[in-house]
Amino acid sequence: LLGNETIKAELGRASWKLFHTILARYPEKPTAEEKEALSSYIYLFSRVYPCGECASHFQKLLKKFPPQTSSRIAASQWGCHVHNQVNARLGKDIFDCNTIAEKYQCGCDEEGATESG
């Protein structure tokens, strides 16, 4: 049987993967509606995240570091920064935010991109 800490960690890894992949594929020049959609998604995510302790810490982080939705770079760097805040609190290594564009690909089409990602 998996311990609770192991289950919590697996949920965290899966959640961060989706979170960073969404931010890495967010439009480079988002419309007002796209900005609103991302902001809503992030705040709702912080309310429904099933680890209550994690959710309440994350809500505090969002107050201190509100979601940055002006561009793909702003959003993905913001996401890396808030994950690093969680890493720091949990005593984990700080991640190098220069590498997120290559790390978080979706395998989906984008103008000028191949499907290999």
Ligand code: FAD
């Ligand atoms: P994770 O932190 O899960 O990271 C997964 C992978 O992402 C890493 O291996 C690395 O390749 C990459 N990565 C690491 N840092 C970054 C970054 N800054 N930007 C981009 N990619 C990165 N656990 C608790 O015990 N207490 C909590 O309060 C808590 N709060 C959480 C809040 C949220 C919103 C989420 C999504 C998770 C939370 N977790 C919490 C889980 C915790 O963050 C980890 O997911 C879990 O401990 C597993 O850690 P890990 O070392 O495998 O790497």
